[in-house]
Amino acid sequence: MTFQQPSPPPPDHGAHGPFGLGTPNGPARTADHRKTWLKYGAVAFISLFVGVGIGATGSADTGKGTGETKAGPRPTSTVTETAEPEPAPTVTETETVTAKPKKTKKPGPATSFSGEGEYLVGEDIKAGTYKTAGPEDEWGCYWERAKDASGEFDSIIANNNLNGPGRVTLNNGEYFKTNRCQEWTRVG
Incomplete structure (x- = not known):
């Protein structure tokens, strides 16, 4: 007769199955058991990650791992x-030219002058006929021809007070005095 060895009974995983996950209707495992599985799972994952990193660096540099x-x-x-x-630097050439002065007229007496002042005809102003537009303000324009600059009544040749435009003829050597008049301009 032959004896057969009885086979061992299958392991009892209880209500949680072989991986401790449990069945929907079974009782839950203790908290210590879950912590243990979590610890081993985390160690396995980190080991896998480190191993892949080492393998990748070995094969990247040499190609043989x-x-x-x-x-x-x-x-x-x-x-x-x-x-x-x-x-490039700019080169500037300078040529010196000596200019000859133009011949200018000898400055002579003016042919127009202010309506305020005293002038010697032939020296300050040119002899001739002059006109003015009249007084600068409401007080009128006064002009006077005199034989000298003394200011005496006897030296006056002619005079006038203008309220509008006016003209006067001046001769060389006379003095012409004007007050409150607009500019005088030679017309002849």
Whole structure:
């Protein structure tokens, strides 16, 4: 007769199944049991991550994954800037020219003058006939021809008070006095 060895009974996973996850209707495992599974799961995940990282660095440098790494040339980037060319210096040539002065008329007596002042005809103003537009203000325009600059009544040759435009003829050597008049201009 042959004896058969009885086979061991299957493990009892209880209501949680083989992985401790439990069934929807079964009782829950204790909190310590869950913490243990979480700890082992986290260690496994970190180990997997570290192993993949080590394997990747070994194969990236050598292409064989031996774990030996050699330092080799690394690519570099170069930035080139183009400098603006400096402008060429400007050469300035200077030529000195001596200009001959133009012949100018000898300054002579004026042919127009202010309506306020005393003038010697032939020296300060040119002899001739002059006109004015009249008084500068409401007080009128006074003019006087005199034989000298003494201011005496006897030296007056002619005089007039104008309320509008006027004319006077002046001769060389006479003195012409004007007050409150607009500018006098030679007309002949």
